[in-house]
Amino acid sequence: MGGSANVYIHPCHDGDNQKFDRFERSGSAFNKALQLQCSGSPEEEIKVEPIGGENKFHLKSGNHQLPGEWHYDNAKKRIRNLHSNKCLKAHHPHAALEETCMESIEQEWIVGHGLQGLADAPISCTSNQVLSFFEKGHGHIRYKCVHVAALGSCVPGYSAQVETKAPELEDVKALKRMTATCPTGHGLRALEAEASDKGAWIRLRYECCQINRVPVSLYPYIGGDGQREFMVDLADGWEGIYCPSSQDDSGRMQFSQSRSFRPHHNPSGSLQYNKFQGQWCVSGKACASSDVVHPLDVALSTHEWHVVPVSDFDAVFEARGVKPLGGNRKRSPPPLIKFGSSDPDYLPECKDESHPGARKFKLALMNKEAEDLDDENPCKYVFGKPPKNQQMDESEGMTGWIDDLSGTTEPGQGGVTYKSVKECSDRDIVRELKLAKWNKEHWDATKYNWIVEDILDGIGNSFALETAPMGFGVELNPFGLAAAIGTMAVHGVEFHYDQQIADREMHFEQAGHDDCNPIQHGFARTFCDLHCIRDAVRKGDDAILRALEEAVEIVGKNTQLLLEYYVGEDAKPGLIENGLEIKHGIAKSMGEMFAMAREAALEPRASVAATRAINVFAKRWSGANVSKIPRLVSELQDLHGTIAKLSSRKLSRGREVQRYAVQMASQMNKYMQAQSHVLGIYHHESSTSKLLQRRLNRFWRSSVSSSALLLEVEEETAEEDIKEFDSMWWEIRKELDGYLQASQEHVRATQAAAQMLQNYAAKCAAGFSEMKRAYSLSVRAETHAHKILKRAWAAVSTGVAEMASKVADGVILDHLAVHDLHSLNPKAMLSKMNGTEIQVFCDGSIDAAFTVVRKAAAEAMKKGLYGQTHRQLMVLFEELKMLQSRFLSGGLGPIPDVDLVQDAQTRLQSALLQSAFGSSKVAKAMVKQLRTKCDVSERGPKSLLDESSQAK
Template structure:
């Protein structure tokens, strides 16, 4: 089964909206891996982009071995083939005879693999007495079997014959290429998710921010559906041109407001201002204009009332002469009509007063109308305040919800990134640790094991030779020399020498060196062999010595038995004396105990008598004492 693991590229900034940065996104799988999946990821606000992909280890290209039935003989040596054991030589090592030749041209020649004791080499040579030195191939080693040899630079190598009945299991994913440390994985970089606020709540449409644009605010607000409180703060003026009022005159300009659109109409003498949109400054300005209009209206009312009072006073003053004017009679014939001039004068003044008041009232009405028209065309501070407040509350709610959502997504992303990074790091460090362990096994462990196997094979071969050498008859001096060498070899590795518990890598070469020295001494001692008569004499002396040792041992055993018998008799006599002493001591102790018991019995009888006498005599003594007292 292939082993797969996730990877991530670096996050690249895409806030500019340009995608040329994609050329910097590199999806690379490690050597020996293939790409399984590829997914593009971007942030919620479109601020960054990255690739998430999965790489799986590849088992490699399938390879099949098809036998052809023939050898490439030009790559083979004449002596190569299959060698089987044939016999043992004087050193106890096996000798091998070639049973099958790989090279067809050399099948008729017999070859053997034997050990040369004189040169301490394993050699392949033709099976004949006269051998051409060029036909002999050797390598230096004194191991007991050529399969145990591992010599660098040897011309040939012996390997065991296999029946090819193996279990070829998958090796799995190998170590890092090159035997070095694995490349540390690139950790996933976490980027916080940018909250995506509502369009009507962004900084560009919020008064007071550095990027605020009132025209964008009005545009976004008017595009909102009904019911959205931020739609009530947006407005615009639609300007259209109409036909001129008179020939040759300018065209008629018509403005139509929509939403939060307002104008000042120059009520205070200023130029007319056309505005749209509810902002904080506009709401404050609206309230200031309302105060100015109220002051203007109060000024107009004050003028109207003042003029009205002046006209009443003037009417009263001018009516006084009319009251003093005499009546006028027209009687040319002595009789005729008479006219009340005072009343006519007062009537004329009343009509003048009524006309002046009418004009004053009309002026006041016109001012009120203009005031009401200007107030209606302008914004209402209270209405704008509520509209702006409701929109801000709506954006506040959107900010809280969007921010919480972004925080939760960021937290989820952070946990996911942390988990993936942790998995990647754990896999990296555990793989490095496993590689280090495997490296130690392959280098130090395997090297020590191979050295130990090589030394063991060499020492087995040497001890085998020494056992063969010592099994033959040698002179007494040679045997003494061999005995001293063996005693020295045994004492060298005794506990008292401090070699037990030492470093194996140090003891093994020392053991091999001493074994080689012992082998040399034994080999030299075994070369000095006595004659037949000397051998018989030596064997006879040896047998007599053995018989003498046997007799001494038996006499010693008899002496031991005699000594043991005497010791047993002495222990028996001692035990009898101790028993008698114990009986005597026990009798004396019984007499003492009986005496003390009798003494205790006498004391008890005396005590009882004394108590009895006291109990009998005490009442009589008491009565006598009482009688003497009464007398």
């Protein structure tokens, strides 16, 4: 560059440097952008005017001078404005702009280790730039971006998804499948890799933008003074050139008016897409109903306006001449390519043949597929092989032996289905009801035994005879022996019913142990379903992508065939242009649907609906001949709307299993609430037994100090017996309380796991990892509870045996009964008698007198040390049953030392009966002692009556 030579960018005319003229005469144009065009006239060229001897110059066109001083950078080959620090840059052979001097954007990204490192190197240009340079080195990636004027709409694309654990990665065959290709007339703006969280797959995501729509307008040149003139009424102000200005949230471009066809009118119009109405609208004018991606994809128009592309007008017309007359033969439409869809290839354990509820389901096939699965596969645990007998011979996996306690005994189902889980829970409920009926029968059979015992005891003591020949007498009771025999018979009947209910309870527990566990089976079925849903979502999305890819290819080929048929070589140029626009619009719509299908992780029903819509569209345009292209465009728009609507229905984390999983969670909650209610009763009894123990100690301290009839040696003996019993009792209670606490924690953990499952499936309020964590906590709580149960049973069985030996051998209960009878207050007892009762007490037989005070003696034993000890032993017997029940229901195998515990329980019950029988003799001896007051009284029975009145 030097002297007054023209600005040289690239050749414009043969033999000359490129000459430029200004786009406008007004100097304000240069403040926005300097746009130059090739000049055909030397008078309109822009000249370089040096400034002194410095390396800078002015640019002039005629008498007008461009603002600022310019400098030529020889190293970077560019012309820079020293005032605005902008450079003169050529964009295509017919225009140049004054822009920033930054030629490109260059960044360096360090690739991480392995194929997954591509995800750490995203490549992206700004909104008005595309990639112009790309280089991948050994450990880096370099790229450059260049500016593009009036960049069109951008469409995302995806490469094939590659499994990173596949064997072909070893010879890098997988990388060849990860391609990013933009169609003709597009530029690559962004390229980045997407990888799964666990490194299972990787793919490329890229973005292609239109670069072939550059706005160019035609200005008539009228007059010899070089001024451009227009007819005032030639056009309205809103008519003109509209250029892309921004992009809305739907991905469509928004257009702003850059020039008005009406002279001296300021451009202010806009062309935008209304996504709520599905219309393209010009500001202040009517709207065209269409959801095309770009207004030029179809012939977009209304009764007021229509859209046409800006093109060069070179006034070169084709001389077609007169065509020869042809025949009237009508061509047949071409045969179209047929479309064939493929079903997703699901895992074998998740196919309809292995899924309960499907029409093709077969239990034997489900067990066959599940048996050979890996232990970490959830569907492994729905396998089961039924037993041959109640001893579970030849049984495997999830199964059991059915016994509903009503006569139905048979092998359970091998394998877990929804029906088997429900039937398992139903049998639990039936067995619970049967046990309740047995307990009611036992109560009805034994509830009157104590009344019969009282009657027999009264009869035996009411008919005593005394004989005293020669001054010496004896007392004869002919009915006493009969009463004793009757009492023993009542005890025998009661023992029979007790043994019967014990056998029935054992039968109940054994039936529950042999049958299936509804919680275990329910979780196994649920986790297998979740595993299959995950597989269905992944395989369903892959099937949609494959079907859409094939549909895009077939529609493209069929469109080409139709275009060749309708707008072939004999068609007019207008038809050819219209056909190409239709083809371009179809390709855009298919590309947008393809991008939506790739990004959407659809729920199963939406996935099936999308696949069906694509298959119906493709089949409708295959096989038969098609006669109208507008029908293809219309149906394609309908398909586009369907895919767009379905793409919003993304996977909702388990909605497909809600029908089964929520029902299962509800049943498990009810089951565990029932178990918690049982434990609550035992806790209440535990608290009651502790209260009885504390009351027993307080009663001992008060009664010893107030009894006047208890001898000192008896006081010491009873006190030692109470301390001995107290120490044994609290050791047993310690172990029982430890297990009850651990069992309650197990119930709470299982309830939390069931609630978490319901939140995951029905409310979408929890993640799969949270549900898995809750299930693990419930399993650990169950293991801990079983460990504490074994330890508690070992300690309690030993403690109960030791207690039975000490109680039976040391006659502790006899001492307590005697203590209670000696604690009776004679005055208080006599104060409750009337005259007739005192007469019988003093003058009647010993048995008759004992009948009078018998009620007071029984009340004293019930409230005293003996009665409270009796009640504590009853609580202990119930809790021993509870431990046995927990042992069997937990599936912990045979109960150790169960014979030892049953023998100890029998010995303790026998000791209670013997102590009660012995207390009657002690009471009779006390009656004899009290009757001495009647004998030594000088006033006879009358004086005792007076004392009784005074006591009252």
